Amino acid sequence: MSVFIPLPSDEPLRAIWPTPNHNLIVASEKFFARTRVNPDYGKPGWTRDCGRRFHRGCDIAPINVTPTGKTTRVIFTDCATQTDFESDEPTFIPHDEVFAVCPGKVIELVTGETLSDFGKHVVLEHRWPRSGEKFYTLYGHLSEVAINGQRLGKMGQTSRSADARNWMQIAPHLHFEVHNTSGAAYNPDDFLRHFCFAGGHSCRRTQDELVRFQRGDGT
Numbered sequence: 342m343s344v345f346i347p348l349p350s351d352e353p354l355r356a357i358w359p360t361p362n363h364n365l366i367v368a369s370e371k372f373f374a375r376t377r378v379n380p381d382y383g384k385p386g387w388t389r390d391c392g393r394r395f396h397r398g399c400d401i402a403p404i405n406v407t408p409t410g411k412t413t414r415v416i417f418t419d420c421a422t423q424t425d426f427e428s429d430e431p432t433f434i435p436h437d438e439v440f441a442v443c444p445g446k447v448i449e450l451v452t453g454e455t456l457s458d459f460g461k462h463v464v465l466e467h468r469w470p471r472s473g474e475k476f477y478t479l480y481g482h483l484s485e486v487a488i489n490g491q492r493l494g495k496m497g498q499t500s501r502s503a504d505a506r507n508w509m510q511i512a513p514h515l516h517f518e519v520h521n522t523s524g525a526a527y528n529p530d531d532f533l534r535h536f537c538f539a540g541g542h543s544c545r546r547t548q549d550e551l552v553r554f555q556r557g558d559g560t
């Protein structure tokens with residue numbers, strides 16, 4: 342069961358990637374943040390707590406990342422047996438820049454790291470080009486908010502939830518989500534696949550185009 346609302350896929354929106362990680366189409370295993378026991382951790386949908394908790398955003402993994410050389414203790418669940426086990430996992434600091442997927446108006450700008458579960462974050466208001474209806478994009482867990490054109494700041498690990506901060510130490514990411522005026526979420530994975538552009542090329546590719554792209558003789 343999906344609780345995402347349908348994307349207005351006939352809208353001629355041209356979006357850009359929210360971070361330098363452009364792997365969604367060609368190498369999606371490098372796009373979403375993952376943990377050692379949950380390869381679906383950063384994907385949108387019922388991907389948390391062994392499928393019991395819904396993730397309305399997608400967690401985009403950093404491209405530029407530094408290992409700290411330290412570890413932090415997390416409690417993993419073996420979903421097959423519903424058994425919890427503790428593990429000391431390596432931690433990382435992300436450095437990627439974060440961009441608005443399309444120009445918009447800042448309607449929420451939170452610069453205190455413990456004021457929200459999204460930590461330092463930005464919410465932008467946009468309009469669908471054809472219908473004129475509003476929609477919103479959210480960029481969460483930033484380390485710094487510094488808006489300059491479409492650049493919003495830098496990926497970080499901020500949240501008021503100590504548990505979330507701990508998970509972000511081992512799986513740093515940008516939490517990106519898209520919702521409508523009632524707060525209902527679009528699938529952010531579908532949004533990016535459908536509307537984003539990289540180097541001027543649409544991500545909306547046919548299977549043939551994808552194969553040529555992966556072989557290196559397409560654009």
Ligand SMILES: [Zn+2]
Nearest residue numbers: 398399400516
């Ligand atoms: Zn998330």
